[in-house]
Amino acid sequence: MNVVAIFDIGKTNKKVFLFDENYKIVWEKSVNLEETADEDGFPCEDIELLKNWIFEGLAEIKTLNNYVLKAINFSTYGASFVYIDENGKILTPLYNYLKDYPEDLIDAFYKKYKGKEKFAAKTASPVLGSLNSGMQIYRLKEEKPLLFENIKYCLHLPQYLSYLLTNEAYSDITSIGCHTNLWNFKKMKYHKWVKNEDIISKIPPLHYGKDIIKKDNEVAIGAGLHDSSSAIIPYTINFTEPFVLLSTGTWSISLNPFNNKQLTFEELQNDCLCYMQYTEKPVKAARLFSGNEHEVQTKRLAEYFKVPVDSYKDIYFDKKIISNLRALNFQILYPKKYDFDILKECPFQKRDLSTFNSYEVAYHQLMLDLVEQQVFSTNLVIHNSPVKKIFVDGGFSKNSIFMNLLAEAFPDIEVYAASMAQASALGAALAIHHNWNPKPIQNDLIDLKFYKH
Structure with a gap:
């Protein structure tokens, strides 16, 4: 049976699913991983633990005799960056988007770029501190310039997980376009501050969600999606x-x-x-x-x-x-x-x-x-x-x-x-449909119950 594997990574639950060609879940596994802490003692995702769990999951899927793995994709929570050097080594903890953001840094930033009101309207991003993932990169640049120098790429979490399997670094519009402060929605391109602060050089090229990265031994790999957009x-x-x-x-x-x-x-x-x-x-x-x-x-x-x-x-x-x-x-x-x-x-x-x-x-x-x-x-x-x-x-x-x-x-x-079972995982599977699945998409993927008023 031909299947697609989707790693669906939430803050709490990490899951992996196999969908068949009719998008029915035929196998699944989930785990809650222990958090770790960053250098300030603030709780954050243990990226090493997550990495190991993904490789173990893939190894297990390859031992399942009933399934032929045709494609892999990722859907994960947003607003989280992994910073890697030119050898792919991770340079910092996976900072938590709930971490407090220094007020003086916020004020200085918005002052420099025409104030909160104008900036927020252009980037479709409410002022949310660390939850604007672009502000995490800005903070790193201001507070740890030497470390910033060593960064080859800033990757949102779905794209980092894809990078683990392909060794190719990409950005994806669903991650970049979700309250990150990075994207100018009026001009449909990066906001000019990203270039001004020389952050653009650390962001890899954009990749389309429907396209795959490489077909190693016939396995198509997607670049990953932000879970809200995937759902x-x-x-x-x-x-x-x-x-x-x-x-x-x-x-x-x-x-x-x-x-x-x-x-x-x-x-x-x-x-x-x-x-x-x-x-x-x-x-x-x-x-x-x-x-x-x-x-x-x-x-x-x-x-x-x-x-x-x-x-x-x-x-x-x-x-x-x-x-x-x-x-x-x-x-x-x-x-x-x-x-x-x-x-x-x-x-x-x-x-x-x-x-x-x-x-x-x-x-x-x-x-x-x-x-x-x-x-x-x-x-x-x-x-x-x-x-x-x-x-x-x-x-x-x-x-x-x-x-x-x-x-x-x-x-x-x-x-x-x-x-429907697992909307964000299903979305990530459907996004790369034409790269692995010869069947047409069924129109009964969603069960509906009507409520009269």
Whole structure:
């Protein structure tokens, strides 16, 4: 059986999958690797451990007699650089994008390049410190100039993993184009600061996501993709009518591949950004920290009502509870204008739990509040575009309260819960489809469940 191997590297879970020619998963393995720390003691990915795990995984796949390995690709979390010298030796730890960034360095940088507002709008990158991976390179150059001199290439993590197997260094537009501060979305080329600071010489040439690097013994190897951009590929291949993908996990990210209007500074302040598709088209996106909020608040509810923390899994949408809560709220506590930022703070944080007579009622209220935030966030990317459908995947797609309330909130748009196994891994396999798979792509890759409003 011909297969493609995809290494799907998350912050927590590292997975490897084999997909057959119909894109069904036929073999998989996953692991959680121990973190290490950088020179400041800040936790970070242990790149050596990851490297060894990938080589072990490949060695194991080659011993499987039922499969013929035709291609390999990578999808990994973004905003992380590996710096190598001319012999391919790694020069620094894989710095964590959550690491604090020196304020004075940020201020000096933006001052030099026309201020935060203009710069952020051009690069479609909110000001996020280390989460703008270009700023990691800038910091290295300013703080460790000698080390910077020794760098032959800065490689985003997916491209480094590809380099391990091909010995060829490339950049990829999905990694470069995701809130890195490196790309000028207006001119569709690197922002001029990258040249001014002589960083351009350390960035290898761009490689197209659909192309492979080399066919050693008939194995095609992709250059790797940023996981958020990879996850949208199965949808753009299956659906041509304008849609928004609401990808839910720790973050809920609304992705609109049909909105190519330039980001405004106000949108950037509201946590909007652009991702780049592997076809070089921007995707407007809005982020909300709602999976995290759900976790925090369900713990709070479990403690208050003295129930197990995952009790919400047994609670289903109850129309009556919702209409009672709405009637109540409109009378007393529902001023539509909030005295806080609805996108940064969930209204439920301020609610007094003693006003709810059961866990079930309180949980319905939490979902009402989370969906209200979600509607604000998703509307930022729907704005002025002809969206006909919303597909929800990830955790909240399995939550009947969330799905019913969302369908109600968007009466003119069809709302679907979408499920498919491992969207970002599947996307990375589909990206290089024509390099390994002679069959046409099936149109049943995604299971849909429609929610009436």
